[in-house]
Amino acid sequence: MTPSPKTFENLPEEKRRRVLDEATVEFAEHGYHQASVNRIVDRLGIAKGSLFKYFGNKQGLFEHLFGRAVAGFKKPLKEIRDTSGLTFFERIERSLVAGCRFVEDHPQLYRIYLKMLFNENFPLRERFLGEIRGAHAKYLRRLIEDGIQAGQLPADLDTDTAVFTLHAVMDRFFQDHAVPPLDGEPSEPAALPDKARSLAEFLRRGLAATPSQE
Amino acid sequence: MTPSPKTFENLPEEKRRRVLDEATVEFAEHGYHQASVNRIVDRLGIAKGSLFKYFGNKQGLFEHLFGRAVAGFKKPLKEIRDTSGLTFFERIERSLVAGCRFVEDHPQLYRIYLKMLFNENFPLRERFLGEIRGAHAKYLRRLIEDGIQAGQLPADLDTDTAVFTLHAVMDRFFQDHAVPPLDGEPSEPAALPDKARSLAEFLRRGLAATPSQE
Amino acid sequence: MTPSPKTFENLPEEKRRRVLDEATVEFAEHGYHQASVNRIVDRLGIAKGSLFKYFGNKQGLFEHLFGRAVAGFKKPLKEIRDTSGLTFFERIERSLVAGCRFVEDHPQLYRIYLKMLFNENFPLRERFLGEIRGAHAKYLRRLIEDGIQAGQLPADLDTDTAVFTLHAVMDRFFQDHAVPPLDGEPSEPAALPDKARSLAEFLRRGLAATPSQE
Amino acid sequence: MTPSPKTFENLPEEKRRRVLDEATVEFAEHGYHQASVNRIVDRLGIAKGSLFKYFGNKQGLFEHLFGRAVAGFKKPLKEIRDTSGLTFFERIERSLVAGCRFVEDHPQLYRIYLKMLFNENFPLRERFLGEIRGAHAKYLRRLIEDGIQAGQLPADLDTDTAVFTLHAVMDRFFQDHAVPPLDGEPSEPAALPDKARSLAEFLRRGLAATPSQE
DNA sequence: CATGAATGAGCGTTCATTCAT
């Protein structure tokens, strides 16, 4: 009856991993409401009651699972932010590659994130998305400010708009990297590093010139 | 078993509109699978059997409703494509505004589109997304080619990448226009026309320079 | 609201025939309860209300349709009963052939009859089956009595048992003629006339000897 | 989606029996499609979900229930086939009695079998009927061959026709034993043993003479 | 602590029948 998250923590590491992995796949494939606790326990071969003992209910399971993942969404950013001796555009390029790497390494988590983006009924959506977006915005703002200070970006750049645009373009870059194109679409115009460099160059030009050059 | 779309066509205009509006709201709020035919008919105050007479089944209802919408997605593009005497960037700017106008006029349809984007289980997803994306890609390609011919874009521009980037940025522009920002986020940095001009200018710079200028 | 069978009688002959034929096929394929009035009117291309005006309700339609058919079930018997100059076994043989001819000419009606046989929920089952069986029993009894009088059957034959047995065997003969054998079964060991003669011969021997001959 | 027949096997014997009995009655009374899972669970006083956990779906319930019955259809035959020291006709007589006993002991299963006979839409019909008919045909063929070897049947008997005829007559014998005669029909001309002996004698004569004696 | 049988509201869907036009 009590959620008792202690129970789950006491499980052997291997089993804990399997439980979370299987559940992640289910949520990634079906979203939250269409995900079926029945299917999860069936695939795991454990009793239904056990899962509810561990996490209280479906939402508890999701919260546990995705809460741990949120940290993962932030990690690649930190590593790059702490690099020194790189220009703004090199950092953007590395961010693109690092983000794609994360998407490749944790495709299921990214699929959940994408489903959560536009599904207002996803539980804890506000909290999780807020955390992720906040971290990314903060990261990008920091990068831009560093870039301005280093003279790599025009001093009169509108930081808010730049954050928005960078965020938008980069997010979309990851999306296209993760989601298989529809049938018949021209897929994979180039390999990842080339695509990243190409986009970084594009952004460089977009941001570099002073807006008053008109 | 008896789809009989005739039945629906024979209904008085006002009722037809109410049915489609209510159903659209339901799909917009809950996506496809979580949308409830029960809720729809309850809100409409009609019998469940009636809805199934009109559209055969849930998917038929969705197909009818969203199929009509797809045409709406394409219309604003056509109008701009047929303008003459405008530069490439003026056209992009108008596209952004027109797209936002559509999103504002049909917020529920756009919400459905967004939910469909990352939910692989959405029925008819491939068909509808393919149609929409195809139309947009074709439209953008045309714009870019016109721009090159008019000397407003560099002749050696990689058209494929340009289409991809334009599409990505514009799509995201509409998304941010449509989806209310999460609590506490800095919302609405600027009014629509300013945002559109600002982004168009950004894209102008990104595309204008020749990539070989390095 | 009123059944108003007059309405149907006033229809042009051709339309009346189509309505009954289509309905007969539906009942033959699905039995009574699984038969769908929707499907019938769809195939006919007439309004649902019309059918209910004609026959009041589903049962009225079935009653009309099968009531007319019952006469058909009796007709072949009468023709043979009125033959003279034929022996008992020749008459049996002709009955078998005539019955098979009827089954071939009206396969849908016979399928309905077979479905009715063991489905107690068929409406009007008692009345229709009673009529058909009664006519057949009366017919067979007459044949047997004629046969005894003509010295073609033993005088001490138990008429009741003979009627039962004849009825059973002949009915089954028609069933096997009508119902396609299951996959892989040895079908069609012989053509109809041979089968009929063979069975008549078998019955001849079964009935001919006096039971006391042991 | 989770058939899980384990669940049902784990139930206490008494409950398992009640569930199957109640379901059998429902199918016997209404056939497959008109049988109502709702009615079954209402009579049982259990939740609807439980039944679906046990058998996956309606067809699974029917398959379980009737699959077990099919074995029962074959058992009485085996016992007689393995008797020795009995003549062909004694074996036929015993078969008739044993078959009737089975029909009396399991009237609901036999009613299902009869409904299945002429209802082409019965699920699993081909499989179940094929199994039953196959076993019976094999059994009768064996009996006839034994009878020929023992000199109790003419050596030149057409085995195929004999199997068909025996099968037809015996099947019909059971049917008349099981199905209550229609109102007003002369019922029960004799008790079972007498009827069986009488029919066996009839068959003896039908088969005994050589067909060439004409 | 794990189990898994039980629950019952909810789902999408079908149907014979009614009745205003």
Next chain:
DNA sequence: TATGAATGAACGCTCATTCAT
């Protein structure tokens, strides 16, 4: 007279959740 839109009970089935063992 013919129409066909409207009805709503019933269908087979799924689900997250509970709790006695």
